[in-house]
Amino acid sequence: MLTLSDLSCSRGHKPLFAPVNLTLQAGQALHLEGDNGVGKTSLLRIVGGLSPADAGEVRWMGHSTREDPQAFRTALFYLGHALSLKEELSALENLLSDAAVAGRALTPADAVTALARMGWRGREHLPLRVMSQGQKRRTALARLWASQAPLWVLDEPFVALDVKAVDALRARMAAHVTQGGMVLFTSHQAVSLADAAGQALDVRHYRLEPAA
């Protein structure tokens, strides 16, 4: 369970958003909404432990993530705006080295399967430098198929994806949620999730309000 209590953050002595209080239970997806510049990315970075909060805390399974970062990082999959891809490496090499750094076991065969899920057919061995922005994003998101982390924190995962890739990503998020995972994501579009049987899943919404 992820709990954010009275979380606040400021830029230049001015609070960015009104203090955030929310909990995310196993099997829930939460869509974080808010206008441009209200601090969605900043909030996700605080949750991921990359930036410190001005006040309040993030708790994972009841423990502060600042005090016990190790346990939290094992459970976390974080993907920010920067995709963490190397242009000189191929999609496959990127996926494999990334999994090893994150401490996930991933075989090349599984990596190819993960890429295929995100619409890669062949060309896994070409350097990413020659690929389009959408294909790079697909590569970064293919990590979700290789991840066993229960908590996903995704910053604008749907940007620059075509309709097929958006559907694949939604299906993956839905599968993760039905298996008891948690997804915290931002998006400017409405996102609906449905399980394998086509049953709509409940996506919670949280609107980030600017500080008064």
Next chain:
Amino acid sequence: MSAPSVHAFMAVLQRDLLLAMRRKSEVLTAVFFFVVVAALFPLGIGPELNTLRLVAPGVLWVGALLSSMLALQRLFEADFRDGTLEQMAVSPTPLALLVAAKLLAHWLVSGLPLVLLAPVLGLQFDLPVEALLTLTLALLVGTPILSLVGGIGAALTLGVRGGGVLLSLLVLPLFVPVLVFGAGAVEAQASGLGSQAHFSILLAMLLPAAFFGPWACASALRIALE
């Protein structure tokens, strides 16, 4: 150390070496700089062998120092820009361990070539065999210190505009002891005093740098990411 940590360490090392192979020009620039500096000095000074022998250790050491400065600026820059550093920071493996892998990879591509080239370049200065050997050994112990201490500077100046100049100002004074004892080792050996004391001091600098360097780098990188 747990198995996933070792696996992550190897993965970072392997990735950085692979990237160095694919971005050959970047790596070769620093090495080429070292070769050119060392090759220009004998031409500039002239064929006076005694003078050349006298200045050789200093020239080669200063060349190695400046060449490693050139390479330092790229140490964390690309990883910072493309988000790889973020992913390393949220990894369950301690960041200091991953940074240690990066520093090792950095030394292998920018420090080790200098060590291997030094005896060849030393020939231009008419250095005797024993002096060449001492010089090479001194560089072998000294260049890792440059990578480790320089890495802290590179991490501290990450994301700062004009960071390159700041990095030089920050790190070059810290390189002075390495230069003094590194170049001094060759002179001490040539004068018959023996270079053991100099090597002891170089090693005494290397060990704490190897122990605390990655840890300090990791702390500085976390600040840069905030």
